[in-house]
Amino acid sequence: MITEEALHQLFTSISEKSTMTFIGRCLSCGNKIKIDITRTTRGFGFEGGMLFDVTPDECFVKCIDCYQKWRKGS
Numbered sequence: 001m002i003t004e005e006a007l008h009q010l011f012t013s014i015s016e017k018s019t020m021t022f023i024g025r026c027l028s029c030g031n032k033i034k035i036d037i038t039r040t041t042r043g044f045g046f047e048g049g050m051l052f053d054v055t056p057d058e059c060f061v062k063c064i065d066c067y068q069k070w071r072k073g074s
């Protein structure tokens, strides 16, 4: 999973707004998903899925369902 530090860097380098949108294919099920990440005073809010990593070419994401399964360890 992406670190808060990396997210801070992304927000600093990519977006001057408080929201960023990433589109990618879920690492587990392959569905195309869109994730909105909002920067708040308390940290980061994720909507639509979870961001694992970002490279200049690709976003590594998981949809909510797969992320919850992954967190449970199954």
Ligand SMILES: [Zn+2]
Pocket (backbone or CB within 6 Å): 026, 027, 028, 029, 030, 031, 062, 063, 064, 065, 066, 067
């Ligand atoms: Zn999935």
